[in-house]
Amino acid sequence: xxxxxxxxxxxxxxxxxxxxxxxxxxxxxxxGQTSLGIKAANGxxxxxxxxxPSILVDxxxxxxxxxxxxxxxVVYSGMGPDFRVxxxxxRKQAEQYHRLYKxxxxxxxxxxxxxxxxxxxxxxxxxxxxxxxxxxxxxDDNGPQLYQVDPSGSYFSWKASAMGKNVSNAKTFLEKR
Amino acid sequence: MSIFEYNGSALVAMVGKNCFAIASDRRxxxxxxxxxxxxxxxxxxxxxxxxxxSGLATDxxxxxxxxxxxxxxxxxxxxxxxxxxxxxSLVSAILYEKRFGPYFCQPVIAGLGDEDKPFICTxxxxxxxxxxxxxxxxxxxxxxxxxACESMFKENMxxxxxxxxxSQALLASVDRDCLSGWGGHVYVVTPTEVxxxxxxxxxx
Numbered sequence: 001x002x003x004x005x006x007x008x009x010x011x012x013x014x015x016x017x018x019x020x021x022x023x024x025x026x027x028x029x030x031x032g033q034t035s036l037g038i039k040a041a042n043g044x045x046x047x048x049x050x051x052x053p054s055i056l057v058d059x060x061x062x063x064x065x066x067x068x069x070x071x072x073x074v075v076y077s078g079m080g081p082d083f084r085v086x087x088x089x090x091r092k093q094a095e096q097y098h099r100l101y102k103x104x105x106x107x108x109x110x111x112x113x114x115x116x117x118x119x120x121x122x123x124x125x126x127x128x129x130x131x132x133x134x135x136x137x138x139x140d141d142n143g144p145q146l147y148q149v150d151p152s153g154s155y156f157s158w159k160a161s162a163m164g165k166n167v168s169n170a171k172t173f174l175e176k177r
Numbered sequence: 178m179s180i181f182e183y184n185g186s187a188l189v190a191m192v193g194k195n196c197f198a199i200a201s202d203r204r205x206x207x208x209x210x211x212x213x214x215x216x217x218x219x220x221x222x223x224x225x226x227x228x229x230x231s232g233l234a235t236d237x238x239x240x241x242x243x244x245x246x247x248x249x250x251x252x253x254x255x256x257x258x259x260x261x262x263x264x265x266s267l268v269s270a271i272l273y274e275k276r277f278g279p280y281f282c283q284p285v286i287a288g289l290g291d292e293d294k295p296f297i298c299t300x301x302x303x304x305x306x307x308x309x310x311x312x313x314x315x316x317x318x319x320x321x322x323x324x325a326c327e328s329m330f331k332e333n334m335x336x337x338x339x340x341x342x343x344s345q346a347l348l349a350s351v352d353r354d355c356l357s358g359w360g361g362h363v364y365v366v367t368p369t370e371v372x373x374x375x376x377x378x379x380x381x
Contacts, residue, residue, distance in 0.1 A: 102266035106255060 010128060021129055022122060025078075025151035028131035029163060032077035035064075036162035036170055037135040039146040044137035046075045046146075049164075069094045072107055072138035077164030078151075079131035086130060090114045107138035111147045111155050119153025133163045178208060180281045181302075185356030186218060186231035186316035189326060189347055190287040190297040192309075193339035196367040197295040199227050199287040200347045202318070203375075204359040205234060214359040214380070222248050223258040224371065226288035227364055228268075231316035232302065233281035240280050244268060261288030261296040265306060272304035279303050283315040293368040318357045321350035340365045340374065348378040 010021040035048035048064050065075045066087045072094070076083040093113045097105040114134070121127045134149040148163065149155045162170035187202040205216035219229040220241055228244065230237035247267060251259055259267070265286050272280060279302045287297045299313040300306045307313065311330050314322035325346040334342060344363055351358040361376030 100267060100270050101263045103260070103263050109255060112254070 011123065011125065019122060019152070022152045025129040025131050026133075029078040029133045029151065030165070030167065032079070032132075032164045033064075034162060034164040034166055034170060035075045035077045035135055036160070036174070037075065037137055037146045037158070038160040038174070039137075039144050039158070042144065043139060044144045044146050046073060046135050046137045048075045048077070068110060068136070069098075069104055069138075071104060071140060072110060072136060074134050074136045076132045076134050078133060082130040082132045083134075086114060086117065086132065086134065089117050104140065106140045106142070107136065107145045107147065108142075110138070111136050111149060115149050115153045115155045117153075118149060118151060122152060135161060135163065181232050181283070182317050182356060183208060184232070184234040185354075187318035187322060187347060187351045187354065187357035188218060188229040188231045188283075188285045188315040189312060189322050189343060189350075190229065190285050190299075190314075191312040191326065191330065191339060191343050191346075192295045192297055193365075194333040194335055195289075195293050195295065196336045196339060196365060197287045197289065197297060198336075198339045198343040198363060198365045199229055199285065199297075200343045200361055200363040200376075201229050201231075202316075202347070202351050202357040202359065203362055204357055206356060209355075211359065217362070219362060219364060220245075221371075222264065222288075223252075225366065225368075226259065226261050226264055226286070227366065228264075229285040229287070229315070231283045231285070236280040236282045240271070240282055240284070243271060247271070261286060261290050261298075264288065265296075265298050265300070269300055269304035269306050272300065272302065276303055285313055285315050287366070289366065289368060316357060318350045318354035321353045322346065325350045336365050336367055336372070340372070344374075344376050348376060352379055 014020050033049040037046040050064055067073050068090045094105045094110055118130050122129050129151040136147045138145050146158050147155050148161050160174040185204055185206045190199040199219055201218035203214055205213040222228055248259055268284055285299045290296045297313050298306055298308045299315050312326040329342050329346050347361045360378055363374045365372045
């Protein structure tokens with residue numbers, strides 16, 4: 001990627017109109033382990049590759065898919081530690097919503113708030129964007145839903161999607177099927 | 178005189194068959210002097226949710242404005258109206274925020290929830306919810322209202338009969354309270370329409 005003079009400062013646009021740090025974050029995502037999700041008529045399925053660096057690692061200690069609420073789950077591609085931070089923040093937001101309204105948070109609202117957090121880290125001083133893309137799968141009054149959230153904070157609703165390594169092959173496969 | 182009795186008020190909400198009624202008096206006073214005889218205590222939050230606020234009128238106005246603000250934002254974000262149960266939880270949270278300097282109001286919330294099931298509740302000035310299946314009351318005339326509603330209430334009343342019952346209970350109770358009265362304001366809400374009626378009682 002060009003514009004290397006502008007790639008150090010997060011809060012500076014490059015002349016081509018890009019925020020280069022976000023592009024780099026997407027590269028980090030693109031080299032992470034593949035994850036994908038598919039929305040069905042009565043539910044959503046998310047899955048990811050769990051490849052551990054050595055056979056000595058205790059696989060039960062690695063949790064790549066986490067629950068945000070009893071009816072919303074999330075999987076990622078990219079940097080595991082960044083994922084943990086986002087999971088923690090999202091869970092807190094979901095609980096705050098519940099404390100206020102005594103109602104489970106709708107999937108769209110949680111996605112919106114999580115995306116807002118990710119966007120904050122692209123516009124604040126002294127921080128870097130999250131190096132993860134999330135696939136949020138949930139079931140609420142509007143039925144099953146699947147959202148992808150990128151490091152820039154943009155989110156999309158998908159019928160099926162994939163992220164990480166080999167994403168183009170995965171997406172081609174999903175499109176065909 | 179207690180701060181809750183400064184302006185005087187009477188509020189009642191009652192459940193009928195797939196409908197509810199919410200009624201209030203119309204007097205606004207400053208202690209013993211009557212200032213207005215057309216004061217609105219009940220406000221619409223959306224077509225199927227009504228809020229009545231008894232107690233200190235200034236707090237009732239401010240609280241109402243804050244709640245409408247929150248509901249409008251909710252509608253914009255979630256692209257749907259708030260359910261009555263959700264709204265009641267919100268009111269309770271907002272009242273408790275001011276636990277050590279409260280709003281001197283007692284809200285009465287009445288709405289139609291999922292599947293047109295009527296929902297009523299009241300709470301104290303710091304947000305303790307009281308859900309009821311039949312009726313809830315608030316205001317300076319609440320003790321008389323409890324008695325009148327208890328004796329006049331029947332289950333599964335149709336809208337017309339519910340209107341009669343609520344009106345009679347309200348007028349009888351405010352006649353025993355010098356701080357509320359000057360007529361009544363009754364809303365009867367069914368899944369298809371909202372009927373607003375003004376009652377003429379003893380104008381004192």
